[in-house]
Every structure is written in structure tokens, then in C-alpha cells.
Amino acid sequence: MSTTWDVDPAPSGAGGRALTNRGVRTRTALLEAAEAVFAEHGYHDASIVKITEAAKVAQGTFYLYFESKQQVFDELVRDLNRRVRHAMRERSDQGSTRAERERLGFRGYFEFVAEHPALYRIIRQAEIVAPDILREHYERISIGYVEGLRTAMAAGEIGEADPEVVSWILMAIGEMVGARWVLWGESDTVPDDVFDQVMGFVERGLATRGDA
Numbered sequence: 001m002s003t004t005w006d007v008d009p010a011p012s013g014a015g016g017r018a019l020t021n022r023g024v025r026t027r028t029a030l031l032e033a034a035e036a037v038f039a040e041h042g043y044h045d046a047s048i049v050k051i052t053e054a055a056k057v058a059q060g061t062f063y064l065y066f067e068s069k070q071q072v073f074d075e076l077v078r079d080l081n082r083r084v085r086h087a088m089r090e091r092s093d094q095g096s097t098r099a100e101r102e103r104l105g106f107r108g109y110f111e112f113v114a115e116h117p118a119l120y121r122i123i124r125q126a127e128i129v130a131p132d133i134l135r136e137h138y139e140r141i142s143i144g145y146v147e148g149l150r151t152a153m154a155a156g157e158i159g160e161a162d163p164e165v166v167s168w169i170l171m172a173i174g175e176m177v178g179a180r181w182v183l184w185g186e187s188d189t190v191p192d193d194v195f196d197q198v199m200g201f202v203e204r205g206l207a208t209r210g211d212a
Contacts, residue, residue: 008082011024011027011028013027013064013065014063014064014065014066014067015067017064023064023065026055026057026061026064026065027065029055029056029057030051030052030055030057030061030062030065030066030072031072031075031076031079032055033051033052033054033055034046034051034072034073034076035076035080035116035118035122036054036118037050037051037054038073038076038118038121038122038125039117039118039121039122042125043069043073043125043128043129046069047069048062048069048072051069051072070129070130073122073125073126073129073130074130074133076122077122077123077126077130077133077134077136077137078133078136078137080116080119080122080123080137081136081137081140081141083112083116084109084112084116084119084141085140085141085144087108087109087111087112088105088108088109088112089105089108090108091104091105091107091108091111092104092105092108097157098148098152098157098158098206099157099203099206101148102170102199102202102203102206103199106174106195106198106199106202107195109174109178110174110177110178110182110189110190110195111189113178113182113183114182114188114189117182117183117188120178120179120183123137138168138171141167141171142164142167142168142171145163145167145170145171146163146164146167149163149166149167150163152206156208157208158206158207158208159206159207159208166206169205170202173198173201173202177190177194177198178190181194
């Protein structure tokens, strides 16, 4: 699962206020607290009080960075999106072929999910409380993915297909395998034999006709 990434905007406070380094750290602490609170309590039972208590900041401090519970939830989804894309990119950039980049990118995704199981719970909540942000989450991954797939197709590394369709297929594989073996499995990693089977399936699906 690899991609090239669009540039993310710099963190800002409520109303687009520019932040100092200290402000960025406080905002990050609030997002980390929100991740834990929304994962544990769900959107409707979560509260700004619970978030500020978890972040160990005054309640009034929250409003310097976010205007409402809905806004911090939306930004949390975007923040998780940025972090998972970064984790995938860091891994996949180490590969020299498309097959290597896919294998490394998938590994990066599964490692991120193991460290942040709240990703699944929060994304599922977004389907109800922030559907536009949920769509943005998947589309931002797909957009960069398409670029990498198109480049690999042009170079003859993988078979010709609609790169957008392929990107969504690969995203679906990663998400469901991660749910089954990382979120619901007996350990916090995808077992090596499962990972090898997944990658064998992916590599056959991406192969040129001659390779297949």
C-alpha cells in the first residue's frame, strides 16, 4: 500500500489561528486525548470535559484549538489519516519495485493499526457523525495511490487496469485483513503466513499477463 502524498496544511488553532511550537504540542495532546476518549466512549458519550481531563489541560484551553466536539472529531479523523499515510509512505519508500513497495506499504499499515486500534472504531463512528470526513479519509489515500499505480503501469511493472479501481480494491484488502487479524485477532500483528498469502494474492492481481 504505497502512494505519493499531497501536502498537508500546517496545524492551526480555532479560526485558523497560527500556532507556536508550544501550541502545536498542546493541540497534539488534545488530539491524542480525543483519540482515546472517542474510542472508549463513542462520539455521543464523549465530551469536551473528558477530552480536556485526558489531555490534562483546562477546559477553556480546548476552545483555543477547536470550536466544538464535532470539529475535534473531524480533525482527529484527518490527523489519523495523515499519520497512517505517513506510516505507509515511510515503509513503502524503502522499496525499489512496485511489488516491494506494496509489501512494505501493507506492512506499514498493519503496524500503524496495531499501534492505533482506535482507527477502526473512530472511522466507523465517522460513517454516522461525519460522512463527508469519512469520504475524504479514503479519497486522500486513493488519490496518491492512483499516482503510484499509474506510474507502475506505464513502466510495465504491473498489469494495465483502471488505477482508481485498483486503489480501492487494495485499500479494502488492507482494511479488512487488518480488522480480522489485528483488531479481532489473538495478537496485535498479522501472522506471517497470513501476510504472505495476502501479498501473494495482491502480487498476482497486479501482475502483467505474462507474469500471471
